[in-house]
Amino acid sequence: MTTLLDVRNVSKRFAMGGILSRKHVDAVIDVSFTLESGTPEIFTIIGESGSGKTTLARMILGLEEPSEGDINFEGVSAAERKDRAARLSFMRRVQPVFQNPFEAFNPLKQVERYLEATARTLLGLKDKAEIEAAMDGALQKVGLSYREIKGRYAHELSGGQLQRVAIARALIPEPALLITDEPVSMVDASLRMSIVNLLRDLRDKFGVSVIYITHDLATAYYISDRIMIMQKGYVVEMGPARPVLDAPEHAYSRLLKESVLSIEDAGSGKLEPADRSMAKAAWEATGEGQLVARDGGRLVRVAR
Amino acid sequence: MADTDDILTVRGLKAYYQMAYFGIEREVRAVDDVTLSIRRNEIYGIAGESSSGKTSLIKVLAAAIRPPLKVVDGSLTYRFGDLEIDPYKARKEEVDAIRWKHLSYIMQGSMSVLNPVRRIKHSFTDFALRPMGVPKNIFWERTKAHLERLNLSPDVLNAYPHELSGGMRQRVTIALATVCQPEFIIADEPTTALDVVVQKDVLAMIRNVQQQMGSSVVFVTHDMSVHANMADRIGIVYAGRLVEEGPTRTLFTAPKHPYTAHLVGSLPRIGDTSAKSALEGRPPNLADPPPGCRFHPRCPLAIEKCKTEVPPLATVGESHRSACWRADDVRPLTTISHRAEAVL
Amino acid sequence: MFAVIRDLTRYNIEFAIGCLLVGIITLFALASFFAPVAPTMIYTVPPDMPPSMTYWFGTNSRGQDLFWQLSYAFRNTLTFGVLVAIISRIISITVGLLAGYLGGWVDRVLMFFNDIFVSLPIFPLLILVYFVLRSNLDMFTLALIMGCLGWPFDARLIRSVSLGLRHREFTRHATFSGMSPRKIMFEEHLPYVMPIVLSTAIANMIWSIGMEVTLAVLGFTNLNIPTVGTTLYWANNHSAMIVGVWWWILIPVVLIVALFIGLFLLTVSLNEYIDPRSRLRRMGGA
Numbered sequence: 001m002t003t004l005l006d007v008r009n010v011s012k013r014f015a016m017g018g019i020l021s022r023k024h025v026d027a028v029i030d031v032s033f034t035l036e037s038g039t040p041e042i043f044t045i046i047g048e049s050g051s052g053k054t055t056l057a058r059m060i061l062g063l064e065e066p067s068e069g070d071i072n073f074e075g076v077s078a079a080e081r082k083d084r085a086a087r088l089s090f091m092r093r094v095q096p097v098f099q100n101p102f103e104a105f106n107p108l109k110q111v112e113r114y115l116e117a118t119a120r121t122l123l124g125l126k127d128k129a130e131i132e133a134a135m136d137g138a139l140q141k142v143g144l145s146y147r148e149i150k151g152r153y154a155h156e157l158s159g160g161q162l163q164r165v166a167i168a169r170a171l172i173p174e175p176a177l178l179i180t181d182e183p184v185s186m187v188d189a190s191l192r193m194s195i196v197n198l199l200r201d202l203r204d205k206f207g208v209s210v211i212y213i214t215h216d217l218a219t220a221y222y223i224s225d226r227i228m229i230m231q232k233g234y235v236v237e238m239g240p241a242r243p244v245l246d247a248p249e250h251a252y253s254r255l256l257k258e259s260v261l262s263i264e265d266a267g268s269g270k271l272e273p274a275d276r277s278m279a280k281a282a283w284e285a286t287g288e289g290q291l292v293a294r295d296g297g298r299l300v301r302v303a304r
Numbered sequence: 305m306a307d308t309d310d311i312l313t314v315r316g317l318k319a320y321y322q323m324a325y326f327g328i329e330r331e332v333r334a335v336d337d338v339t340l341s342i343r344r345n346e347i348y349g350i351a352g353e354s355s356s357g358k359t360s361l362i363k364v365l366a367a368a369i370r371p372p373l374k375v376v377d378g379s380l381t382y383r384f385g386d387l388e389i390d391p392y393k394a395r396k397e398e399v400d401a402i403r404w405k406h407l408s409y410i411m412q413g414s415m416s417v418l419n420p421v422r423r424i425k426h427s428f429t430d431f432a433l434r435p436m437g438v439p440k441n442i443f444w445e446r447t448k449a450h451l452e453r454l455n456l457s458p459d460v461l462n463a464y465p466h467e468l469s470g471g472m473r474q475r476v477t478i479a480l481a482t483v484c485q486p487e488f489i490i491a492d493e494p495t496t497a498l499d500v501v502v503q504k505d506v507l508a509m510i511r512n513v514q515q516q517m518g519s520s521v522v523f524v525t526h527d528m529s530v531h532a533n534m535a536d537r538i539g540i541v542y543a544g545r546l547v548e549e550g551p552t553r554t555l556f557t558a559p560k561h562p563y564t565a566h567l568v569g570s571l572p573r574i575g576d577t578s579a580k581s582a583l584e585g586r587p588p589n590l591a592d593p594p595p596g597c598r599f600h601p602r603c604p605l606a607i608e609k610c611k612t613e614v615p616p617l618a619t620v621g622e623s624h625r626s627a628c629w630r631a632d633d634v635r636p637l638t639t640i641s642h643r644a645e646a647v648l
Numbered sequence: 649m650f651a652v653i654r655d656l657t658r659y660n661i662e663f664a665i666g667c668l669l670v671g672i673i674t675l676f677a678l679a680s681f682f683a684p685v686a687p688t689m690i691y692t693v694p695p696d697m698p699p700s701m702t703y704w705f706g707t708n709s710r711g712q713d714l715f716w717q718l719s720y721a722f723r724n725t726l727t728f729g730v731l732v733a734i735i736s737r738i739i740s741i742t743v744g745l746l747a748g749y750l751g752g753w754v755d756r757v758l759m760f761f762n763d764i765f766v767s768l769p770i771f772p773l774l775i776l777v778y779f780v781l782r783s784n785l786d787m788f789t790l791a792l793i794m795g796c797l798g799w800p801f802d803a804r805l806i807r808s809v810s811l812g813l814r815h816r817e818f819t820r821h822a823t824f825s826g827m828s829p830r831k832i833m834f835e836e837h838l839p840y841v842m843p844i845v846l847s848t849a850i851a852n853m854i855w856s857i858g859m860e861v862t863l864a865v866l867g868f869t870n871l872n873i874p875t876v877g878t879t880l881y882w883a884n885n886h887s888a889m890i891v892g893v894w895w896w897i898l899i900p901v902v903l904i905v906a907l908f909i910g911l912f913l914l915t916v917s918l919n920e921y922i923d924p925r926s927r928l929r930r931m932g933g934a
Contacts, residue, residue: 048499049470063820088826096824103817108839114825121826158586159354169825188353189526190563190602193570194582215499218529222572222580245574259501263571266532266556273508276501 003072004037004176004209005060010069012055028052028059029233030069037074037176040207042199044220044241046256047230053213056230057181060211061096062087073177092122095170097180101162101187105154111162112149115139115169122173138168141206142198160191167198171208178202181213196223217260221245229253231283235291239298249300252283310341310383311488311520312365317378319364322371332590334360334373336544339617344487347514347521349535349552351528351567353587357544359492362524366409366490367391367399382407384487404435408481410491410510417477418465424476425461432483450483453516454509471502475509482513489514489521496525507534528567532556537623540564543588543598546617550624560626560634562603569637597629605630663917669910673903677726680719687712687720687874696893706895709886718900720874722907725857728791728875732856733849735795740803741845745833747803748810759807765800773797774859778868785870794856802848806841813837843919850915854908861904876904 012028029052035043045053058064060071062078070077073094081087098104105111112135119125119134136146142164149157149165157165163183170178180199184192200223202208214220220227224241229252237250248254255276289303319335334357342348352358363369365380375392382389384406391399411417418427433443448458456479465473474494481489491510495503511534514521523534531538532552539549540563548561559565563583570580585602588594594601600610609629617627628634685692691711699706705714747758777793778785813819813836822832857876863869864877871878879900883889888896 048501061824084828091824091826096820098817098821100817104821106818106822106836106839109836114821117822117825117827117831121828160582161586166821169821188587189528189567190353190570190583191586192582193572193580196572197580197582217500218572218574221574222577242577255501257574259504260574261504261507261527261529261533263529263532263556263568263573266552268553271504271508271511271533273505 002037002074003034004074005035006070006072007034007056007060008032008070008072010056010059010066010071012052012059012064013067026233027055028066031056031230031235032069033228033235033238035177035209035211037209040203040209041225042203042210042212042223044212044214044224044227045230046214046217046220046227048215048256050232051230052233053230054181057096057179057211057213061094061179062090088122092173093175094177094179095173095175097163097166097170097178097183099182099185101159101166102154104166105162107154109153111152111154111157111165112146115165115172118169118172134172135168138171139165141171141202142168143194144168158191159187160194163187163195164198167195167202171202171206175208177209177211179211179213182215183212184219185214185216192219199223217245217256229256234288234301235299236301237299238291239294240296243296244298249294249298251281309343311344312342312383313379313381314338314340314365315379317364317375317380319360319369319373319375321360321373330591333357333544333593334590335364337378338546339378340539340546340549342488342520342522344520345514345518346536347511347523347534349531349538350522350524350541351526351531351538352541353526355587355590356541357590358524358526358541360544361541362490362492362522365522366407368409382488404432404481404484404486405437406486407488408484408486408490410478410481410489410494412493412496417480418473420465422464423461424463424465424468428461428480428483431480435484447483451479454479454482454513469502471498471506474498474502474506478506478509478513482517482519485517485519487519489519491521491523493525494523495530496527503530510534528571540567543593544590545598545627547599547628548626549617550621550626554621554624557636558621559636560620560624560631561599561628562605562630562634563599564626565634565637597627605633660917660921662913663921666910666913666917669906670914673722673907673910674726676719676903677722680716680723683716683719685713685716687717688872696891699895699899705899706893708883708896709888709891709893710882714896714899717874718876718879718903721876721879721900722903724787724873724875725860725877725904726907728787728860729853729857731788731791732794732798733852735792736798736802736852737845737849739796740799740806740848741838741841743799743803744806745810745837745841748807749814749829749833749837751811751814755807759804762800762803765797766804768797770797770859771862774863775868778863783870783872787870787873787875790860790869791856794859798852798856802844802852805844805848809841809844810837813840847915847919850911850918854911857904857907876900 010028010031011026014025014027016023016025033043035041045056047053055064059066062081065078073090081090105114115135115138116131119131123134125131125134132146139145139149144161144164154162184195187195196219199210199212203210212220212224221241226239227241227244228238229236229250231252237244237248237253244253245257248257258275289301291299291301294300317335317338318333321332321334323330338361350358350361360373363373364375369375380390380392382391382402384402389398389402418424419430428447433440436443436446438446447461451458451460454475456475460468460472460476468476478494494510495506498506507530510521525531535552537550538552538555540547540561542563548555548559548564555564556568559568566583570582572580583602588598596612597603597610597615600606603610607630613629615627615629617625620626620631693703693707693711693713695707695709695711697703697707703713703715705718707713708717743758743762747755774793781789819832819836822836827836860869860875861877861880864871864875865880865884867881869877871881880897883893883896886893888894
């Protein structure tokens with residue numbers, strides 16, 4: 001079994017402010033995880049805003065350079081992808097899906113333009129019929145067809161359809177890894193599950209691994225194989241998704257779980273503010289502690 | 305229920321966007337024939353997707369509409385004590401006089417209310433001093449007491465908005481909207497941009513302030529799990545129409561509209577591994593809605609009648625109304641347990 | 649396109665008047681192709697005749713029919729304005745998009761040159777050019793020089809729009825679709841920049857024509873080429889106002905003012921039409 005993605009001891013530090021009052025913000029601190037090729041999985045990264053999950057995704061995509069550590073994709077690190085040819089071959093294997101489908105398509109252009117460009121540059125297709133076949137094939141995977149989107153503009157499609165087109169676009173080069181940053185947060189409630197189910201189908205039917213970044217624990221529970229919970233740049237708990245979410249061990253994970261609004265007991269009007277003291281105390285105690293292994297492949301950060 | 309128990313009565317309300325751009329005229333029926341009433345001392349949730357008209361509906365309720373959105377038909381009556389007012393028939397000064405004092409608005413983005421370059425206290429004087437109508441020292445006394453009641457330190461008054469976190473800013477805007485003890489509060493997705501932990505805090509705060517003051521809150525969000533925890537009653541809006549309305553528990557356990565049943569049934573939950581499905585199709589374009597029941601193209605229960613005849617919002621149970629020809633055939637997609645019932 | 653123009657003329661009175669004014673002047677300029685006389689010939693008609701049925705715009709003291717003379721003049725002036733606009737647009741689009749999208753050192757170098765051009769004193773520079781080239785200074789050379797001077801402000805404007813577009817999600821989406829930077833700049837970003845390009849193009853025409861008139865009136869251009877400016881120069885040279893040949897000055901001035909008003913109205917109405925937000929709304933979106 002070979003390694004698909006190897007994130008090793010990655011940190012990212014941003015410099016803020018001017019010359020005199022220079023400050024550093026640590027967005028991601030010492031994160032390590034690996035995805036194996038051959039066993040496609042949905043790997044979820046969970047955290048609040050400011051937890052570093054989006055920065056981590058940007059580093060994996062090569063949009064940001066890690067300050068420390070290494071990110072290897074199929075044995076090649078981001079630093080080795082300097083020229084356009086190397087970046088294009090990286091894009092054939094790793095593709096992003098963005099948060100807001102309405103923003104991801106130029107509103108003045110037809111949506112198929114992005115699919116066509118992908119088929120032309122990343123697959124190297126020249127013939128119009130071949131390009132259309134590639135587009136249609138990818139759209140079929142997401143439950144659409146080329147006929148449905150031909151000549152359409154972004155505003156003529158719903159958020160759910162548009163997000164599916166975006167996913168189809170990402171699938172054209174048949175990548176091994178999709179990186180999706182909050183892909184359903186802007187999609188309507190009645191269409192949200194179609195996207196979530198689609199991500200699951202990609203894993204099961206087409207063998208695509210997915211890094212699913214979200215703050216929604218419920219959908220994470222629903223589709224993920226493994227989960228990584230981040231707090232202030234640190235990984236606080238990581239492991240198989242359902243056991244971790246069923247019985248979170250780290251105080252912050254427990255806080256997140258308790259904050260999920262339950263629909264059991266709807267209308268009872270009971271709503272207690274989340275109890276932060278526990279997570280705060282845990283942060284003070286274990287904040288920069290170390291990750292230790294627990295049974296069942298779980299890692300938890302504990303005080304050093 | 306006696307009519308005077310209602311703080312707001314809306315009858316046959318229609319509000320359309322009427323636009324003409326370079327010769328192309330468009331009419332969008334954002335609020336189409338809505339009849340509802342809001343009781344005193346309750347949280348009324350309005351649920352709907354983007355472009356379902358729910359934002360237009362609350363703008364109409366808040367008397368905060370601007371052309372091209374126009375009220376074309378129907379009536380809207382507020383009862384604040386002895387004062388009875390229809391903002392669309394009253395004079396502008398009368399409408400201005402009820403703002404903040406009787407009717408206030410919590411918006412999605414706190415930055416649109418708080419002036420970014422001035423301290424928080426200036427926002428309080430700008431908005432609330434005149435409606436409260438008391439001398440400055442009493443105003444500050446009341447403001448500080450109000451902040452304390454909401455577990456906010458009076459120190460926030462001296463802060464600039466950018467010095468506060470997003471959740472804290474949202475709490476300050478809630479304090480600002482409620483400092484005059486209004487009887488009617490409209491909250492437009494106040495927690496959508498917030499993280500899960502902060503969201504729960506802010507929701508608990510709104511609930512808390514509502515219970516303390518006994519006000520009525522109209523709470524708008526597309527997130528059904530928020531409604532489950534906040535609302536006493538929920539109105540479901542689809543394509544500009546109210547399609548179902550009822551007590552929160554009833555809607556979650558025994559919905560009588562297939563759209564509601566889907567919204568509730570498709571929510572993923574921790575601990576629930578069953579497959580959830582999405583609705584086919586897409587929300588209709590309000591400029592050209594389908595005939596008959598607007599939900600019929602996506603409805604699993606649709607029959608011929610649904611394609612031609614508009615179902616009325618009919619009573620289907622105790623304070624439970626549904627606009628569906630096949631309301632009796634609607635079954636909940638998942639069972640939702642009730643700890644409260646289990647105890648009984 | 650045709651429907652758009654029809655709608656614009658029907659619903660936008662500024663656009664209709666602007667079109668009418670610019671249209672009349674353009675037709676008048678095109679008439680020069682059917683002129684019975686060459687514009688450089690003098691004493692072909694009796695001099696100093698006031699406007700009449702035979703000579704619509706009268707004749708000047710050099711014995712030229714002012715109607716045909718001005719027709720040539722406007723053809724040259726308009727061509728000059730359009731030329732300057734095209735040249736300066738090409739430079740400002742290229743510089744603005746490159747600086748905005750590529751950023752980094754490309755941005756710094758381009759903006760360094762941009763700032764130099766902003767601070768150049770254009771008028772003395774043009775006079776210097778005239779003294780160097782003298783009668784070698786033809787229309788095209790002058791247009792080229794002015795085109796190379798008239799871009800920096802608009803380039804900065806385009807750069808600022810492009811900077812905003814660079815961070816939009818669709819730009820990253822385009823990158824991951826394998827589109828090259830050139831394709832992203834000129835196909836994804838250019839449509840957003842086009843409104844600025846069009847409205848500044850007309851403003852640029854007003855600027856360059858005004859500049860040409862000023863230079864010519866002062867005698868700092870090739871006076872053998874009939875333009876609106878040189879016409880006024882010769883009128884002034886022959887003391888037209890004092891001699892009482894008022895039509896020699898009044899008619900060109902009225903026509904050039906009409907052209908300026910027409911161009912200005914077109915900018916205003918086009919700005920409103922092309923604005924991407926209102927354009928999206930018309931397309932039925934947002």
